[in-house]
Amino acid sequence: DTGVSQNPRHKITKRGQNVTFRCDPISEHNRLYWYRQTLGQGPEFLTYFQNEAQLEKSRLLSDRFSAERPKGSFSTLEIQRTEQGDSAMYLCASSFFGSQGNIQYFGAGTRLSVL
Amino acid sequence: ELKVEQNPLFLSMQEGKNYTIYCNYSTTSDRLYWYRQDPGKSLESLFVLLSNGAVKQEGRLMASLDTKARLSTLHITAAVHDLSATYFCAVALSSGTYKYIFGTGTRLKVLA
Numbered sequence: 001d002t003g004v005s006q007n008p009r010h011k012i013t014k015r016g017q018n019v020t021f022r023c024d025p026i027s028e029h030n031r032l033y034w035y036r037q038t039l040g041q042g043p044e045f046l047t048y049f050q051n052e053a054q055l056e057k058s059r060l061l062s063d064r065f066s067a068e069r070p071k072g073s074f075s076t077l078e079i080q081r082t083e084q085g086d087s088a089m090y091l092c093a094s095s096f097f098g099s100q101g102n103i104q105y106f107g108a109g110t111r112l113s114v115l
Numbered sequence: 116e117l118k119v120e121q122n123p124l125f126l127s128m129q130e131g132k133n134y135t136i137y138c139n140y141s142t143t144s145d146r147l148y149w150y151r152q153d154p155g156k157s158l159e160s161l162f163v164l165l166s167n168g169a170v171k172q173e174g175r176l177m178a179s180l181d182t183k184a185r186l187s188t189l190h191i192t193a194a195v196h197d198l199s200a201t202y203f204c205a206v207a208l209s210s211g212t213y214k215y216i217f218g219t220g221t222r223l224k225v226l227a
Contacts, residue, residue, distance in 0.1 A: 033214065042119075042203050042217030043158070056214070091157065095213075101163040102213045103148065108157045 002026060004107035006092050012113045013082055020078045021110045025094030032075050033104060034067060035091040036060065043091055049075060050097065082114045117142040119206050121218035129226050131193050136221045138187040138204035146207040147187045148215065149178050151200045158203065162189075194225045 005024040013019050025032050031050050035043035046065070047057045051072035061067075064082075069075040079086055089111050093104035118141040128134050138147070146165055150158040162171040164180035164187060171178050175198065177190045187204055201222045205215035 031213075035215075040220075042205075042220050043215070045214045045216070048214060097213070101146070101148075101165055102207065103160055103163055104215060105160065106150075106158040 004092055004094050004105055006090075006107035006110050008110060009108060010111045010113075012115065014115050015082055015084060017082055018078065018080045019082060019112065020076055021090055021092075021112075023075045023077070023092030023094075023107060025074070025092070026096075026105060029094035029096045029105075030072070031095045031097045031102075031104075032069055033093040033095075034075070034077055035093065037089040037091055037109070038087075046077075046090075079112075082112075084114045087112055087114045117144070117206060117208065117216045119204060119216050119218040121202075121204055121221050123221060124219060125222050125224075127224045127226060128191075128194050130195055133193065134191050136189040136191075136202055136204075136223075138189070138206075138218055140185050140187075140206045140216075142206075143182070143185075144206045144208065145180075145182050146213070147180050148205045148207065149187075149189055150203045150205065152203065152220070153200050161202075191223075194223075196225050196227050199223055199225045 033048040034046040037043040049069040064080045067077045089109045091109045093106045095104045149161040162178040167182040169180045175192045201220045203220045205217045207213045
């Protein structure tokens, strides 16, 4: 499978717990984006990487959120001390910067439910 | 701050009918994308429009871009049930991150 892969697909956790999601982009893509989508809304940008460098973070990304992309390959998104408001679908996308259109290809997402 | 608005938010239509979804955005951009999302699934790229007057067609869907009016349209011709999904437009900033700013989506239901 050469698409964007996200794990786990679903995560149920109790408020206050820490969770970590993983994203494996399309192998030759140098840009990786994280978005958050709540029910009935469009995805909202959280952060992005070019290779291993995190170049921008949204104001939506509080101090409880951290993302990494070691070696410019897979990426992880960690949420510490989860809150009920963190419940959402977390989407990862990748693109090859320099390609025409810089189309972002999305993974299936990780649905987080905070109880 | 770039804002993207879609209308209508919900659309219920009969098979065989035509309809248009509108996407308005607030800041200059020449990169606009249309995606489809089925329930519980991820976003599938439909079209990328990169210049004023660009028109792309695939099957019963046709997308166009008017950068001067800051407007894109997604036209559906002779709708079929399989087109039922949520359609998002997204505008990308023309430099830097190229992050997408998404519209709120149009939930389309095609009735047999």
